Amino acid sequence: MTYRYIYGPIPSRRLGRSLGISPIPDKTCNFSCIYCMLGRTDHLTNEREEYFKLEDILAELDDALRHVSPPPDHISIVGNGEPTLYLRLGDLIRGARRLSSIPIAVITNGALLSEPAVREALAEADIVLTSFNAPTEELFRRIDRPCPGIAFEAMKQGLLDFAHMRRRGQLWVDMMLLEGINDSPETLDQTRWVLQSVGPDRVFVDTPIRPPAEDFARPITPEALVLAEKALGGAQPSGFDFGAFTIAAGTDPLETLAGVCKRHPMREDQAIELLVNSGIDPLPVLDALRADPRFRVERYGGQTFFLVREMNGESGR
Numbered sequence: 001m002t003y004r005y006i007y008g009p010i011p012s013r014r015l016g017r018s019l020g021i022s023p024i025p026d027k028t029c030n031f032s033c034i035y036c037m038l039g040r041t042d043h044l045t046n047e048r049e050e051y052f053k054l055e056d057i058l059a060e061l062d063d064a065l066r067h068v069s070p071p072p073d074h075i076s077i078v079g080n081g082e083p084t085l086y087l088r089l090g091d092l093i094r095g096a097r098r099l100s101s102i103p104i105a106v107i108t109n110g111a112l113l114s115e116p117a118v119r120e121a122l123a124e125a126d127i128v129l130t131s132f133n134a135p136t137e138e139l140f141r142r143i144d145r146p147c148p149g150i151a152f153e154a155m156k157q158g159l160l161d162f163a164h165m166r167r168r169g170q171l172w173v174d175m176m177l178l179e180g181i182n183d184s185p186e187t188l189d190q191t192r193w194v195l196q197s198v199g200p201d202r203v204f205v206d207t208p209i210r211p212p213a214e215d216f217a218r219p220i221t222p223e224a225l226v227l228a229e230k231a232l233g234g235a236q237p238s239g240f241d242f243g244a245f246t247i248a249a250g251t252d253p254l255e256t257l258a259g260v261c262k263r264h265p266m267r268e269d270q271a272i273e274l275l276v277n278s279g280i281d282p283l284p285v286l287d288a289l290r291a292d293p294r295f296r297v298e299r300y301g302g303q304t305f306f307l308v309r310e311m312n313g314e315s316g317r
Contacts, residue, residue: 002252005057005079006064007071007259011270014129014172014204015105019072021061021096022079022087022263024051030082030111030147033133035217037210037265038080046111046147048118049085058095064102074127075100078107081264085112097124104168105129111150113158123167130159131159132198133176135190143182157196163198170201175235177207179218179230188231188264195232203235206241210265211300219301223255253285258294261306266296268304 005022012018014076023025025043028051031043034237065071075096077083083106086092104287110130112118122128134140163171173195177183182191195203204227207219229235243290260266269287275282289295289306298305 002255003051003060003064003259007061007263010260010264011141011196012074014174015076015127016073016109017070018074018076018105019061019068019102020079021057021075021077021083022081022210023057023077023089023264024079024081026080026262029109029205030085030086030150031109032145032186032213033109034143034145035178035208035212036157037208037212039262041081043081046149047083048085048112051085052088054088054091054095057092058099062099063094065102067207069185071100072102074103074105076105077125077263078263082109082111083099084118089118090124090213093121093124103127109144110159111155112144112169113118113162114151114154115158118164119158119162120124120280122162126169128162128167128169129172129174131174132191132194134182134295135187135194139182139187139203141227143176143178159198163200171198172204173198173200174204174206175228175232177205177220177225179220179224181217183220183224183228185231188228202267203232205229205232205235205237211298211305229312242309247270252291255286257285257289257306258292258308262308265305265307271306274288 005161007020009017009019010035026044028039028045029041030044030046032044043142083089093104093106105127106122107129108122110132113130133143140146140152163265176192207225208217208221225237229237257266257271271286272282275285290297294308296307298307
């Protein structure tokens with residue numbers, strides 16, 4: 001079976017083996033972050049909608065959970081855009097919990113935390129992982145390039161409100177560090193003060209390891225990353241991907257790769273490992289992958305990545 005809304009499991013740097021749910025159309029987001037591994041946003045919007053029928057998403061999730069072995073460590077609602085734009089997010093979380101006891105994580109940019117309905121929906125999750133990349137309005141607009149109408153101070157207040165409300169699970173915060181943009185001691189000090197007010201359960205620092213939307217969104221050095229961890233009061237590095245990708249029984253390997261690469265650009269070595277571990281000869285599949293017009297190959301950071309062509313600007317860039 002080929003899934004439209006479900007992908008993975010994928011190896012997540014923070015969540016182990018994660019089975020993904022994408023409840024929104026491709027590249028539908030209220031940010032167009034300069035570092036995004038999915039490229040520039042095609043549909044920049046801040047309108048919440050039921051983009052896909054809840055029943056269809058849950059039916060696919062039910063089927064995937066029956067076929068994925070071993071079970072994933074987490075079910076993650078993220079996809080290839082901003083999941084809080086899905087109007088029935090709370091219903092989706094509750095529906096997923098009825099199907100499985102696996103912890104549910106939502107990965108969000110935090111833009112809609114200013115809305116009480118979004119905070120109430122996210123309060124149902126076991127983990128909410130939100131980004132916070134800039135302590136000032138100017139840096140926020142430079143890095144995250146938000147949809148018109150999103151107010152930085154309201155978003156920051158929404159993060160504070162969510163942190164201190166009654167909720168089921170943990171709040172994790174991730175800061176994406178970019179060379180020469182938000183890695184200065186002053187910026188890190190300002191960020192630390194904000195995070196101290198928030199009091200998240202965990203803080204992560206990150207830097208691009210996959211091709212970003214913009215070439216000028218450059219990663220910081222490993223040494224600078226260590227200094228940033230200390231400057232932020234003991235933040236944790238996201239590190240490298242943990243574990244391996246998985247092909248569910250009865251699914252087409254090429255379409256499985258396509259589904260993952262739409263939401264999570266894959267290294268060539270990961271694709272080979274995935275196929276070998278699934279008992280599939282990797283050479284014909286990789287040859288088909290390179291010849292498939294949906295895909296492109298890009299070198300970044302000494303690694304070869306498979307991406308779908310509409311990513312990183314071959315559509316609208």
